[in-house]
Amino acid sequence: MNIEKYIKLIGNELLPNIQLTTDGPFEPIIVKNVSNTWKTIGSGNYAGVFLHQSNPKWVVKVYGRKPEDLKKEVNVYKKLGKHESFSSLIDYGDNYLILKRIEGMNLFDAVVKGIRIPETVIRDVDEGIAYARSVGLNPFDVHGKNVVMSNGRGYIVDVSDFYKHGKCRKWDDLKKAYYKIYLPLISKYHPPIPFFIVNSVRRGYRLYRKIKKGNK
Numbered sequence: 001m002n003i004e005k006y007i008k009l010i011g012n013e014l015l016p017n018i019q020l021t022t023d024g025p026f027e028p029i030i031v032k033n034v035s036n037t038w039k040t041i042g043s044g045n046y047a048g049v050f051l052h053q054s055n056p057k058w059v060v061k062v063y064g065r066k067p068e069d070l071k072k073e074v075n076v077y078k079k080l081g082k083h084e085s086f087s088s089l090i091d092y093g094d095n096y097l098i099l100k101r102i103e104g105m106n107l108f109d110a111v112v113k114g115i116r117i118p119e120t121v122i123r124d125v126d127e128g129i130a131y132a133r134s135v136g137l138n139p140f141d142v143h144g145k146n147v148v149m150s151n152g153r154g155y156i157v158d159v160s161d162f163y164k165h166g167k168c169r170k171w172d173d174l175k176k177a178y179y180k181i182y183l184p185l186i187s188k189y190h191p192p193i194p195f196f197i198v199n200s201v202r203r204g205y206r207l208y209r210k211i212k213k214g215n216k
């Protein structure tokens with residue numbers, strides 16, 4: 001699709017029809033969407049992600065919080081260029097990015113739905129992380145909701161924190177859980193795990209890391 005037309009659809013049919021709110025500074029974004037043509041396909045701590053029915057190849061990530069960080073994510077994408085373990089930046093506006101769509105689901109949802117996560121996904125993300133380091137970025141905040149799997153391959157879809165400093169353990173910890181718990185136990189029988197349990201594990205993990213950090 002032609003980019004001017006797509007940007008018009010964002011201005012006319014998406015932005016006036018969505019509302020991004022939150023319950024508190026550490027709570028994720030809540031999306032209200034009354035558009036007939038744009039579908040909400042994801043949300044995170046900063047943004048809502050939307051798909052227009054006429055163009056399945058792109059998505060729009062609208063920042064609901066910290067719009068000043070948008071420029072940082074743009075710069076990360078510019079540094080990354082094109083690599084098979086990442087989405088890529090098509091264009092951007094004041095409060096949104098247009099990104100290549102990775103058709104599939106994030107790892108958190110895959111566990112909730114009982115869809116098997118193959119090891120290739122883990123390896124692809126490892127490769128993406130190594131590549132990001134090689135271009136001078138710091139792969140930060142790589143976790144289950146920021147990795148989308150598509151046809152058995154893994155893609156890091158959220159690079160908004162790659163400019164940060166310090167060590168982020170999330171991916172190492174997720175990998176440990178994958179090899180110690182998921183592969184031997186869960187994936188064998190691949191039961192769906194109820195949302196509230198996966199969400200509690202996520203919350204528990206965040207709390208555990210916070211306490212550990214505080215005790216240092």
Ligand SMILES: Nc1ncnc2c1ncn2[C@@H]1O[C@H](COP(=O)(O)OP(=O)(O)O)[C@@H](O)[C@H]1O
Pocket residue numbers: 029041042043044045046047048049059061087099100101102103104105106145146147148157158159160
């Ligand atoms: N390029 C993409 N293609 C498909 N789905 C995506 C894409 N980017 C994000 N998503 C979905 O939207 C969710 C939120 O996007 P994310 O970039 O993580 O936002 P935030 O910065 O707010 O955490 C992700 O968990 C994923 O499910």
Ligand SMILES: [Mg+2]
Pocket residue numbers: 044045145146158
């Ligand atoms: Mg995210």
